[in-house]
Amino acid sequence: MSHVVLLTSPVQIQAMKVHYVNALVSKLPPGSIFSAKPPLCTVTAYKSGKVLFQGKNAEIEAAKWQKDAAVPKEKPASATSTVKVHGYLPPANIATMSVIGSDEVGTGDYFGPITVVAAYAKKEQLLLLKELGVQDSKNLKDPQIIEIAKQIKDVVPFSLLTCDNPKYNMLQAKGMSQGKIKALLHNQAIKHLIQKIQPEQAEAVLIDQFAQPNVFFNYLIGQEQFQANATYLSTKAEGIHLSVAAASILARYAFVKRFDLLSEKAGFRIPKGAGFAVDEAAARLIHEKGIDALNDFTKTHFANTEKAKRIYQKKYGK
Ligand code: MG
Numbered sequence: 001m002s003h004v005v006l007l008t009s010p011v012q013i014q015a016m017k018v019h020y021v022n023a024l025v026s027k028l029p030p031g032s033i034f035s036a037k038p039p040l041c042t043v044t045a046y047k048s049g050k051v052l053f054q055g056k057n058a059e060i061e062a063a064k065w066q067k068d069a070a071v072p073k074e075k076p077a078s079a080t081s082t083v084k085v086h087g088y089l090p091p092a093n094i095a096t097m098s099v100i101g102s103d104e105v106g107t108g109d110y111f112g113p114i115t116v117v118a119a120y121a122k123k124e125q126l127l128l129l130k131e132l133g134v135q136d137s138k139n140l141k142d143p144q145i146i147e148i149a150k151q152i153k154d155v156v157p158f159s160l161l162t163c164d165n166p167k168y169n170m171l172q173a174k175g176m177s178q179g180k181i182k183a184l185l186h187n188q189a190i191k192h193l194i195q196k197i198q199p200e201q202a203e204a205v206l207i208d209q210f211a212q213p214n215v216f217f218n219y220l221i222g223q224e225q226f227q228a229n230a231t232y233l234s235t236k237a238e239g240i241h242l243s244v245a246a247a248s249i250l251a252r253y254a255f256v257k258r259f260d261l262l263s264e265k266a267g268f269r270i271p272k273g274a275g276f277a278v279d280e281a282a283a284r285l286i287h288e289k290g291i292d293a294l295n296d297f298t299k300t301h302f303a304n305t306e307k308a309k310r311i312y313q314k315k316y317g318k
Contacts, residue, residue, distance in 0.1 A: 004053040004062035013045045015214045016065065022225045039227055060230050064088055088213045090206055090232035094241055098122040100193055100228070101243030102186050103208040105251040107178060110274045110282065110304040111297055112259045113165060114181065117251040118189035119158040120197050121243035128155065129242045136238045137248045142256055149253030156246050159192035160254050161185045169300050179211050183219035190226040204230040208237040208244050262297055270297070274304055282308030287316040 008016075013033055017024070020036035020043060028035055035044045040057035053062040065087045102118040121129060132155070133140075133148045140148070163171075163185060171181055190205055205228040211219070213233050237244040263270050266285055271277040282304055285293050294300050294308075 002054075002056070002058045004058050006051045006053070006062055006065055007049055008045075008051050008065065009049065012065065013049070013051065015217070016043065016045060016051065018214065018221060019064075019217045021217075021221055022227075039229065057229065063091070064231070086213050086233070088231060088233040090204070090234055090237075090240055094204065094206065094232065096123055096126070097203040097241070099241045099243040100190060100197075100202040100205045101208070101237065101241050101245070101247045102190055102205070103238065103244050103248040103251055104182055104185065104210070105248070105255040107182065107210075108274060109255075109272050110278045110299055110302045111270045111272070112255060112262060114163045114168060114185065115251045115254040115258070116161045116163075116182070116185035116189050117158050117247040117254065118186070118193040119156045119243050119247040119250060120193055120202055121156055121241070121246055125155065126242050129246060134242050134245050134249060136245055137252055138238070140249070142252070145249050145252045146256065149249050152246055153250060153253075156243070157193060157197050158247065158250055159189045159196060160250065161189045161192075162254060162258060164258075165296055165298060165300075169295050172299070172301050179215070180219045182210055183216055184223065187220055187223055187226055190228075191224070194226055194228070201229060204228065204232055206232045206234065206237050206241050206244055208248070209233040209235045266297065274302060279304050279307040279311055283311035283315060286312045 017034045020038055023036040023038045025035050025037055029044055031046050031048070033045045033047055035042065038057070038061060041053055041055040041061045043051065043053055043061060045051045051065070067085060067087050067089065098121070100118055100120045102116065104114055104116040106112050106114040129152065132151050133144070134152060137145055163181060168181065172178070186207055194202070205226065216233060234240055238248050259270070259272070267288065268281070268284065270281050282294065282298060285297060286308060294305060298305065
């Protein structure tokens with residue numbers, strides 16, 4: 001049985017407690033702040049600032065925090081660095097591992113849902129996925145994405161969640177931030193997929209990062225959190241592991257299909273994004289279907305709603 005000791009700050013111990021919230025144990029050793037049992041490991045944080053990791057996964061668990069423990073808080077981020085250093089960055093060999101990757105689409109689009117996909121790519125499949133054209137979807141056009149998605153949907157196990165506009169608007173009106181909505185969807189999709197691939201286990205989960213890890217895990221407080229052998233968060237994760245690239249392509253595919261349905265329902269082609277064309281289309285929708293239709297088609301809290309109302313008044317108002 002291996003063990004690792006890290007010397008950490010109170011802030012970091014708090015972040016750890018949040019991270020292990022679903023694995024906390026009630027019986028505390030003397031002098032400890034919390035103790036938790038994630039898979040194959042026991043984590044105990046002491047008032048002295050020492051955190052002890054014990055068990056088969058001790059090194060894996062400790063590695064999540066090692067960087068933060070070693071990097072002083074005040075260290076300024078390098079101006080050229082695009083990835084912020086934190087304890088959840090994936091290891092150098094991630095690209096060759098069997099990984100569950102997750103990504104979402106639609107968060108910046110006024111029309112249409114948010115779709116989140118978690119996809120599992122085994123190391124033996126990585127070459128095939130590459131051959132099927134899986135790559136960073138930012139380099140692909142929608143028709144290519146659709147073609148690739150159709151090919152990979154039977155190759156990689158995945159879990160898709162769609163948060164349609166009425167649901168999204170309801171959650172948002174209840175005070176839930178978009179970040180939290182996304183975090184909950186990622187968590188659910190990953191949990192579903194972990195279930196689906198059982199008894200097989202991914203070596204790691206890699207989430208395309210949209211919030212700092214402490215913020216992300218804060219969103220999941222009170223939720224049953226997915227349990228993985230290792231969890232990594234990184235921006236630009238599509239370029240780090242093909243599972244995330246596949247997830248992104250499948251999420252985009254689902255989004256585009258849903259978007260087509262919305263166009264059909266609207267009776268005209270609705271545009272993507274959140275620019276002026278979107279405002280005009282929303283004004284037309286108000287004119288043809290009434291203001292309440294926005295709830296079924298759009299993310300109503302976007303500034304586009306007010307702009308669309310103004311255009312509607314000007315163009316169609318009596
Ligand atoms: Mg993303």
